[in-house]
Amino acid sequence: MAVNWTVPSAxxxxxxxxxxLGVAEAHVRKPxxxxxxxxxLDEGAAVGGxxxxxxxxxxPVQVCREHLAAGMGVRALVINTGCANAGxxxxxxVDAHTVCIALAQKLDLAPQQILPFSTGVIMEPLPVPRILAxxxxxxxxxxxxxxxxxxxxxxxxxxxxxxxxASRRILIEGVPVTVTGIAKxxxxxxxxxxxxxxxxxxxxxxxxxxxxALARRAADGSFNRITVDGDTSTNDSFVVMATGRAxxxxxxxxxxxxxxxxxxxxxxxxxTLAHAIVRDGEGxxxxxxxxxEGGRDADECLRVAYAVAHSPLVKTAFYASDPNLGRILxxxxxxxxxxxxxxRIELYLDDVHVVTRGGRHPAxxxxxxxxxMRQSEITVRVDLGRGAVxxxxxxxxxxxxxxxxxxxxxx
Amino acid sequence: MAVNWTVPSAxxxxxxxxxxLGVAEAHVRKPxxxxxxxxxLDEGAAVGGxxxxxxxxxxPVQVCREHLAAGMGVRALVINTGCANAGxxxxxxVDAHTVCIALAQKLDLAPQQILPFSTGVIMEPLPVPRILAxxxxxxxxxxxxxxxxxxxxxxxxxxxxxxxxASRRILIEGVPVTVTGIAKxxxxxxxxxxxxxxxxxxxxxxxxxxxxALARRAADGSFNRITVDGDTSTNDSFVVMATGRAxxxxxxxxxxxxxxxxxxxxxxxxxTLAHAIVRDGEGxxxxxxxxxEGGRDADECLRVAYAVAHSPLVKTAFYASDPNLGRILxxxxxxxxxxxxxxRIELYLDDVHVVTRGGRHPAxxxxxxxxxMRQSEITVRVDLGRGAVxxxxxxxxxxxxxxxxxxxxxx
Numbered sequence: 001m002a003v004n005w006t007v008p009s010a011x012x013x014x015x016x017x018x019x020x021l022g023v024a025e026a027h028v029r030k031p032x033x034x035x036x037x038x039x040x041l042d043e044g045a046a047v048g049g050x051x052x053x054x055x056x057x058x059x060p061v062q063v064c065r066e067h068l069a070a071g072m073g074v075r076a077l078v079i080n081t082g083c084a085n086a087g088x089x090x091x092x093x094v095d096a097h098t099v100c101i102a103l104a105q106k107l108d109l110a111p112q113q114i115l116p117f118s119t120g121v122i123m124e125p126l127p128v129p130r131i132l133a134x135x136x137x138x139x140x141x142x143x144x145x146x147x148x149x150x151x152x153x154x155x156x157x158x159x160x161x162x163x164x165x166a167s168r169r170i171l172i173e174g175v176p177v178t179v180t181g182i183a184k185x186x187x188x189x190x191x192x193x194x195x196x197x198x199x200x201x202x203x204x205x206x207x208x209x210x211x212x213a214l215a216r217r218a219a220d221g222s223f224n225r226i227t228v229d230g231d232t233s234t235n236d237s238f239v240v241m242a243t244g245r246a247x248x249x250x251x252x253x254x255x256x257x258x259x260x261x262x263x264x265x266x267x268x269x270x271x272t273l274a275h276a277i278v279r280d281g282e283g284x285x286x287x288x289x290x291x292x293e294g295g296r297d298a299d300e301c302l303r304v305a306y307a308v309a310h311s312p313l314v315k316t317a318f319y320a321s322d323p324n325l326g327r328i329l330x331x332x333x334x335x336x337x338x339x340x341x342x343x344r345i346e347l348y349l350d351d352v353h354v355v356t357r358g359g360r361h362p363a364x365x366x367x368x369x370x371x372x373m374r375q376s377e378i379t380v381r382v383d384l385g386r387g388a389v390x391x392x393x394x395x396x397x398x399x400x401x402x403x404x405x406x407x408x409x410x411x
Numbered sequence: 412m413a414v415n416w417t418v419p420s421a422x423x424x425x426x427x428x429x430x431x432l433g434v435a436e437a438h439v440r441k442p443x444x445x446x447x448x449x450x451x452l453d454e455g456a457a458v459g460g461x462x463x464x465x466x467x468x469x470x471p472v473q474v475c476r477e478h479l480a481a482g483m484g485v486r487a488l489v490i491n492t493g494c495a496n497a498g499x500x501x502x503x504x505v506d507a508h509t510v511c512i513a514l515a516q517k518l519d520l521a522p523q524q525i526l527p528f529s530t531g532v533i534m535e536p537l538p539v540p541r542i543l544a545x546x547x548x549x550x551x552x553x554x555x556x557x558x559x560x561x562x563x564x565x566x567x568x569x570x571x572x573x574x575x576x577a578s579r580r581i582l583i584e585g586v587p588v589t590v591t592g593i594a595k596x597x598x599x600x601x602x603x604x605x606x607x608x609x610x611x612x613x614x615x616x617x618x619x620x621x622x623x624a625l626a627r628r629a630a631d632g633s634f635n636r637i638t639v640d641g642d643t644s645t646n647d648s649f650v651v652m653a654t655g656r657a658x659x660x661x662x663x664x665x666x667x668x669x670x671x672x673x674x675x676x677x678x679x680x681x682x683t684l685a686h687a688i689v690r691d692g693e694g695x696x697x698x699x700x701x702x703x704e705g706g707r708d709a710d711e712c713l714r715v716a717y718a719v720a721h722s723p724l725v726k727t728a729f730y731a732s733d734p735n736l737g738r739i740l741x742x743x744x745x746x747x748x749x750x751x752x753x754x755r756i757e758l759y760l761d762d763v764h765v766v767t768r769g770g771r772h773p774a775x776x777x778x779x780x781x782x783x784m785r786q787s788e789i790t791v792r793v794d795l796g797r798g799a800v801x802x803x804x805x806x807x808x809x810x811x812x813x814x815x816x817x818x819x820x821x822x
Contacts, residue, residue, distance in 0.1 A: 056744025089770020122737020320818035326533020333467025359500020
């Protein structure tokens with residue numbers, strides 16, 4: 001039950017020319033669920049990605065990096081749930097390569113033109129035969145329409161309770177350009193340079209070399225600013241695909257008006273998906289925006305924002321609708337800014353001014369804090385009083401259901 | 412219900428010559444509970460402390476630092492529960508000073524000879540009149556025996572479910588030397604250079620200047636190696652008092668045989684108390700030792716150990732007795748060691764070798780992992796394969812009761 005998230009209907013998802021999606025039930029871990037997804041790209045698409053910075057990265061992440069570096073032109077993505085193929089050593093790499101080779105043979109491509117993705121339980125071997133057996137059905141299912149984007153969003157779910165898809169159509173120089181994406185994730189969410197799994201496609205034509213910067217900048221405004229439990233996954237991957245099929249002059253610079261328009265649209269889709277992950281965070285009952293202002297640099301703003309967003313005490317207070325705001329001050333204090341002057345801290349809960357000069361605001365009334373804490377969407381705003389930089393992070397509360405979900409998952 | 416912790420009886424706690432303790436009900440926050448404690452020291456005691464590194468430190472912590480720096484000889488400690496006097500701005504400092512002045516007047520001392528401590532809810536004003544009204548009863552109660560050490564351990568409890576006290580008597584150069592201490596804490600526990608509140612006294616005679624080093628080194632082997640929820644408190648304080656009353660030649664060096672014997676005894680008492688805090692961690696059902704070996708330096712070992720000890724996914728897996736060990740590998744991977752080679756990681760659960768060279772050990776069987784995970788005490792051992800340094804951290808699991816306790820506390 002995601003917080004204030006409405007699953008889009010198939011007819012709200014614009015197809016992206018040059019992209020087809022297919023889904024199958026491969027029984028990777030459990031029967032009767034869509035757990036194998038392929039995304040097929042027409043020749044000529046630009047593909048870039050950002051991946052987990054977890055040093056214990058999964059085998060498919062390592063293979064993705066290799067295949068993108070090979071520069072042969074990505075033509076297909078293959079995604080399984082149920083098994084992360086992480087913590088699987090050499091055998092995991094062999095398994096990921098085997099899947100790519102099998103799919104490449106069916107599509108008459110080189111294996112380096114395939115990107116593999118896995119999500120699910122860590123440290124279990126990938127059931128390669130089941131995946132290979134499922135590929136024909138997934139390929140046979142492939143189609144470009146919104147219904148298939150939605151099926152793919154369902155096909156990549158694990159502990160997610162809702163599929164996550166978003167789509168925008170904008171005009172660039174009078175030409176309609178589409179951006180459509182899907183993502184999955186609910187737990188082990190503290191993306192570091194990428195999300196669990198996010199895939200965004202556009203038909204905009206891009207100059208070679210721009211796609212990686214587009215992916216990175218979109219991630220920094222979306223997936224790289226969310227956290228559910230502070231656990232950076234081994235499999236985080238965010239991929240942006242540009243098929244170039246829109247009848248538009250090629251975008252040569254991201255900082256041009258056309259480039260900025262595209263970046264804004266891709267970031268908006270990515271942010272909607274990233275927010276959907278937080279809204280569907282394991283056990284989440286509230287969507288929390290943590291904005292830290294008045295910092296000297298982005299790094300210290302993010303350190304404070306994540307300290308607040310990760311504090312189990314802050315998160316349980318949100319769950320309880322308890323304006324126990326001292327817990328927020330404590331988190332600000334231990335965020336690691338050595339020369340922080342507590343006498344300059346200001347704290348707001350939505351419109352309510354709670355703390356001024358490091359102490360309780362004289363006009364603050366408990367009932368005002370209580371009113372905001374009861375809402376399903378809350379903005380915490382901290383002003384450090386040290387500079388002019390601000391950063392925003394999105395998170396959710398910590399509830400009984402988080403413990404239930406993670407104590408029961410896998411068992 | 413603390414994990415495998417037996418509260419010592421009064422006759423298991425050795426008195427420390429030169430120390431008396433008194434407790435009263437001051438109604439700081441709730442009626443009918445012991446919430447005000449005084450510790451009185453004879454003239455000549457050496458007192459040193461380590462305090463929270465939370466930049467949002469509480470008013471009493473600031474006053475403690477001032478008063479210790481004044482060097483006038485500490486003669487009394489006054490501790491209240493129910494209110495942390497943190498996030499209280501200038502008024503909080505005035506309040507902490509007011510309590511010191513009042514107690515100093517009653518004892519005919521200078522205010523700088525008093526150390527104040529507060530623990531409880533953050534951002535509420537300290538109810539000074541109630542504390543002042545409670546002081547005479549606390550002073551009247553003061554006595555040196557083990558029963559009063561136990562009363563004091565009860566007097567400083569907040570969400571603790573059990574009092575925490577420990578005592579050792581050792582022989583140094585044939586002379587009996589006593590070390591007795593108390594501590595409190597169950598949540599907001601991730602001491603950074605100190606614990607919530609810990610007080611250890613010894614009758615050993617110490618050369619001036621040794622007491623701070625003794626406190627620091629004992630803390631680094633105890634309170635500075637535990638975590639419940641990763642939330643560093645605003646009020647962490649650990650104080651070591653040496654009354655010098657044992658008929659022993661003055662200890663001039665901590666690295667002498669006598670100094671080492673004393674350090675070992677003080678560390679052992681402090682570690683027993685620190686472990687008691689983890690065993691009584693909010694909602695804890697298991698006591699977890701995380702040992703990281705094969706690191707290049709202590710810092711990287713501690714980073715990995717805390718990443719494992721703080722991961723909500725790892726902690727819920729312990730709660731569920733689920734050997735979902737990939738979650739441990741993921742935490743090792745995101746701990747921030749940029750050049751970590753995942754192919755060198757070894758992982759053990761007690762005696763069970765789970766991961767070798769970064770992948771599942773071929774001989775590992777799920778039922779062996781399951782057997783260890785069902786225990787109430789578990790050691791996770793990670794070998795990084797990078798060097799010869801090791802560090803150990805102690806923590807507990809994350810259960811439904813943690814959420815209940817912190818969603819209900821204060822409300």
